[in-house]
Amino acid sequence: MNVLAHRIQSSSIMERILLCVCCFSGWLTSTCLPCQYHYVADAKTWTAAQSYCRQTHTDLATVENSDEVKQLNSTASSAANSSKVWIGLYSQISWKWSDGFTGSGADYRNWDTSEHEPDFYSGVQFCVSSSEGKWWDYDCSVKLKFICYTGTQRNPEFHLVDKNMSWSDAQKYCRENFLDLATVTNHGENQQVQEKAQKEMAWIGLHRDPNIYWSDGSKHSFTNWAIQRQAVKMTVKLENSSVDLNDPAVKAYLLEKLKEQLKAGGLDGVTVKWREQPDGKVFDGHRKRE
Structure with missing residues (x-):
């Protein structure tokens, strides 16, 4: 991947912080210069790109509004670049089960690797569905059938609910009428879920929080994700x-x-x-x- 580095027109990170504080407090606003993006043609991993940008500039690119999107695109285009480039946005991924289970088998996963799952496409896929035993990260607002369970976490009995609901509504329904959305901790349990769902794509209890951050510590609020595409x-x-x-x-x-x-x-x-x-x-x- 190529890299976009981001810095304020100043000679050090300390100056950048000081100038930002001046801008926010209304002092010396004439000294606050706009950010500049710098295209780096070396192909690096995101971590290596972050290290390079911090050593050579200030950090990987932060993009906080549509004008900065245009500026970033202009920088990449002027460098005759048509491939994908890294910016500073990242997500800390921590999957967890709806019922809070953290014991042995809590880290069992059966992602559909043939479809490159989980792919977090369009930045909105924080919940997990199962289709023919294979797992996909999916937009939590999509309405699907879902799998609840009764019994215990160690000896669950799975139930397909033939209603289309968002993940959060499915979670609420399971907690009110069963125990919770399905926790799946091994291949045998996954087969049971597959048998209950048959050919249906259905919610299970695995999900994660967004935890999206900018490399330079800026608050993440502006988004410009690609139009969602889902298989x-x-x-x-x-x-x-x-x-x-x-x-x-x-x-x-x-x-x-x-x-x-x-x-x-x-x-x-x-x-x-x-x-x-x-x-x-x-x-x-x-x-x-x-």
Whole structure:
């Protein structure tokens, strides 16, 4: 990755802090100079980029408004850069279970690595859903069916609730009618959840807090995430084996049905398209990913 370094026009971090304090207190405002972004062409990891920027400039880039977004983009464009670059925004990731379980098996995960999960796409995916036993981080506001449990944390009995709710509403429902959203601590329990959910994508109890920060300690409030894109897994069962799922008319019909399902789940006004395989086809057998 390339790097964008960020600094105030001053010779040291101490001067930068002093000038900011002057600006905020109304003193010597004429001495407060705008920030500058500096494009660094060396490919580095985020941690190495942070270290480099702190040693050479002030820190990785902080972006606090739309004007600074334009300035950052202009800096990258003027350097003839078309690849992705690091900035100073980061998140401390700490997954936890809804019921607070921290014992043996609390760190069990079964992410869908074939889809690069968890991918935290668009910066809004703080809750976890299970689909055919594979886990995805997902937007907590999306309405899905969900898995609750009764019994004990060590000997749970899982229950599919056939209602579409956001993660927080599902959590509340489980706590009022069962014990909590499902805590899954091993492969056997994950298989039980899979059997209960069948082909449905369903909430489980794993989630995390945002914990989003800027490298230089600035408060995180402004956001400019890319438009959210989410893969949706879909299984098609054919009653007529002669139907060609890759026929354009069939694919168009299925897309409309998928849009209806997404709308029912709280996702209205979305753009849906098929993900093609290397051979140009969408469907391989009776299973595909959208």
